Amino acid sequence: MSESVPVRCPACRSEHHYEAPVYPCACGAPLAPRLDPDGTATPVTHRAWDDEWITVSCSACGRESEWPRPELGCPCGTVLRIPPSGPSTADEPRRSPAPRRAFQPVTIRTARDAVTAAAVYLRWLGYRDIRRADQRPTSGIGLAAHGLLAQVDPTVNPASRRDVECLWLTAMTESAHCVYFSLAGYTPDARTRADSLHVPLFVLDLTGTPQPVNSQADELDASGAG
Known part of the structure; x- marks a missing residue:
């Protein structure tokens, strides 16, 4: 309270x-x-x-x-x-990580594959009931799970500072965490802003394995959904 x-x-x-x-x-x-x-x-x-x-x-x-x-x-x-x-x-202590099996990636050939790869990774982290988000993001595709909003950007342009801020603000209104996946990476401003807002950033390589870009993504990859 x-x-x-x-x-x-x-x-x-x-x-x-x-x-x-x-x-x-x-x-x-x-x-x-x-x-x-x-x-x-x-x-x-x-x-x-x-x-x-x-x-x-x-x-x-x-x-x-x-x-x-x-x-x-x-x-x-x-x-x-x-x-x-x-x-x-x-009011609550930090959650402890849950053990997980080895991640099995999904090869990315299309934009749909990128969304599938992100969803598979989120399930591996421990998130359940992954679905298409109710609100459409500024670019790419939005995914949602209990307590989480994710944005998957399969375009050839790096995600911008505004993209990161819009995702974070939308997550705040829904009292949810957020995470960003991008095929083309992020602009320097986007990475700096994500660090200040503690938004995990991942780059999706063509093997379908999300690569952490910042320390928040490293932490999420290591600890999972909690």
Whole structure:
């Protein structure tokens, strides 16, 4: 459970109570930013991408991640930013990995093969009930499983920073983890952003074996779905 703090709108003086949303850390623990009960909410007068995020630390695994800045919409029309305070909270310990058999890849010759290879790999990691995602991603094909969103990009263009951010934001709205598979790799900006958001990145080689690109992908490959 996240904490609730009192909030007064400086525009209309209305009193509210705000509770920060809880999202899953990459380790599986529920995570919410700690709020300052004595802080003053400030109206949002303009927006910039870098101002939309705060860094929080998971007390279960120590991982630092970027999360949407806490905001509250007042009925008067004012959008208020709620000041955070201190580290985030996590209520569950990190999950232990499950043993797995050797991975059996699927050779990639077509875009459909790339999606099949990613799905086979996700099953090998321990995810079940893999299906086509409800929301179509910015590029490629979306896959979903319980607690997971995956994007498979079989195009000849490297995945962009925007592709990674859109996948992460969609996963956040569904309180799910996310993972990206690409045939053509990733732009430098995409890799940097994925590292800051802790999104596992994989490149699919033509043998159908996903190759980890960043440390988050290495960790997922080693530990599985948990």
